Amino acid sequence: MRRHLFELPDDVVYLCGNSLGALPRSVPPRMARVLQEEWGQDIVAGWNTAGWTDLSASIARRIAPLIGVQPQDMVVGDSTSVTLFKTMVAAARLRPDRRVLVVEPTTFPTDGYVAAGVARTLGLELRWCDPADPAASLDDDVALLSLTHVDFRSGAMFDVDAVTAAAHAAGTVVIWDLCHTAGAVPVDLTAADADLAVGCTYKYLNGGPGSPAFVWVAPRHQEVLDQPITGWWGHARPFDMTLDFEPAPGAQRMVVGTPPVLALSALDAALEVFDGVDPQELRTASLALTDLFIEQVESRTTGFELITPRDHARRGSQVAFRHPDAYGVVQALIARGVVGDFRSPDVARFGFAPLYVTPDDVVTAVDRLVAVLAADEHRAPAYRTRNAVT
């Protein structure tokens, strides 16, 4: 859709934007300006002159339409894992009479690790649900259900509306992890009556390696929300420098420390590529790409078992196949300029960022895959130890 807005190396088909998005051309000039003019010339006055304190709001304005929320209900700043921690604690505290947190075992590992840390810190129990039916694990002792909307490995997608409704019927608060969603798969959190959401910005949002995460809080929860990391930037009046903490009104109380200005500036510039994009057009383009890739792989090769749902309603923006030589396939493709990635034990995973991956890319990728298989490149000795299934 907008490939010209991205810097991409020549002759590379980049199908790993679900891990790290490509560089938007808007980022380097903005960063040069932030360094040389804002920091270099204004130094500490930059806090007043350069809009550094408004970066989170600017970013929120650009992400909000992609996930169906109002920008004032979202903040940006810490890593995804830190953001999950403070959000999970805050969510659990919304149900102080309940003792269980539920997560799915197929979630991205950090979600489970953080949930375990939260459970231990708050004296709660961690319960693993069946990803095929998370609602079955809910009962009147479950405070929080935290789910990754699009599975990082398979690309399978939950139904936000249905799961949220089932959780609410059980009196449970839901956190949606939108790491593999935002920027490729539109969601409407407002229509779903969602509670809280967290998302990574360095995948389909192209914020750069390790860019800060966002958190969204439904307006109805904001004034009672009680997050544990009460840093000065979440204070109602940080520059009064009073002794006691008083949470800022609204979603601002989810902020912790001084904003990471360089990272936020890069992210804000990166998000310019979404300006004026209709989220539904993103979805249409993404599904066309994943449909085409599945069709091409299945019609032109053998040995690949699709683990991504064929049903559009259950598919994110990536395609994953099991293959006995998955590691070798991924490595041999990389050697031919097709970048996907491998997930243990036998999954080859390909992400389709609809803004810069084209249908021609998909065909080129499968052309090269066919060539890899024909030449047996995926079984090169160098790859053998990592090919999990022999």
Add this chain to the structure above:
Amino acid sequence: MRRHLFELPDDVVYLCGNSLGALPRSVPPRMARVLQEEWGQDIVAGWNTAGWTDLSASIARRIAPLIGVQPQDMVVGDSTSVTLFKTMVAAARLRPDRRVLVVEPTTFPTDGYVAAGVARTLGLELRWCDPADPAASLDDDVALLSLTHVDFRSGAMFDVDAVTAAAHAAGTVVIWDLCHTAGAVPVDLTAADADLAVGCTYKYLNGGPGSPAFVWVAPRHQEVLDQPITGWWGHARPFDMTLDFEPAPGAQRMVVGTPPVLALSALDAALEVFDGVDPQELRTASLALTDLFIEQVESRTTGFELITPRDHARRGSQVAFRHPDAYGVVQALIARGVVGDFRSPDVARFGFAPLYVTPDDVVTAVDRLVAVLAADEHRAPAYRTRNAVT
């Protein structure tokens, strides 16, 4: 000492490096390379090719000599406030049988706010100590004493050795907040037998606005340290993607999420200005600057009450004066190109970054202060509402 390594605006005397350090000239070219070559060309392969996972260690190697520790015992990544949170929880857990956290009421506000959040989350009691004698607040129920080594307002400095020894005598763990220390005042945490330390990198370490904080852990605590935000980057083998969290060996377990590569790259480049610097030379230069500033202000003006200790052993790298028109003085100085800052209610604060502030700067600053006072510029109507003491 090394002013030529910094970008500083013409005709400005910058005495606010204790709030935000100036831009090292090494940062913009490094950032351009990280964006265009590492991220832009290698994209996700940058994690393997560009050394992104080694940035924290590289930064640690540059900071470690300034605070008297070994680099492998330090990590960098989250905001100062988040770092304080995880470190305070981990420290409190070293003394599970004790119920009290002690902080001083003159600490930078976020330290107190975070401590209150930690106390509430862990069900502990927060106790405020007398900054003149923190040890007096210790007893056998105090798990943790968290102190800001150099006071952000007055520039007064604790004796690391004596306070640490007193705390240990009471069985208490100490966290040293080195936000206003690192890069200007050398400390020897190893010689002091210190436990844990946290520090900001955007003040005297010049990492840029909101750059990530460091945390240091004494080797004796590392293998039992239990921090609450168990993200995947603190796992022993993050890419195994196992279901259960297993903390990484050593200080690495203090890491939480994916490293913020852009921010870490800027910081790593910024720290090049310290390469080969003798920490004691920094201290000598800093004391010469603050001595000269105190002498010049006191001999050439009236109405300023020094609140920074005259005793070198108790002075950090800044000088603060009370003045009834402190707000107006600071604003009028800024209008004349001398950048300090105001702290409520009546404090004018000036930081002396020994790498780029020169003795000539000090004399120029006081020349301009004399001119401000002579012309009554500090009593301009625009400043009157903020001049706290009338």
